Amino acid sequence: MANKALAKRQKMTIRVEPSQKALKPRNPIALAAKQRVAGSHQKSVSAQRQMEKRALKKAVNEPEDK
Known part of the structure; x- marks a missing residue:
């Protein structure tokens, strides 16, 4: 069995097998x-709730004399 410990100046090399090489x-x-997460193209429930809450505050604070 081969010595698994590396000597001081010996570099570890990784061999690439032919099956790992892409054609x-x-x-x-x-x-x-x-790799990225793909999902539905709609806002989440919490985002919709926050948007509705902001719209309600904006509607309450807007003056009616326009």
Whole structure:
């Protein structure tokens, strides 16, 4: 069995097996799209509630003589 400890000047190298090499370069845009969280295109319930609360305060504080 080989000695698993590295000597002082010995560098650890990582071998890439042929199966790990991609035949063509990966698309960085597709990778970014896959990693981000995708969801529905609507506001959350709390965001809607806060928006309605702000609209109500604005309507109460607006003068009626326009």
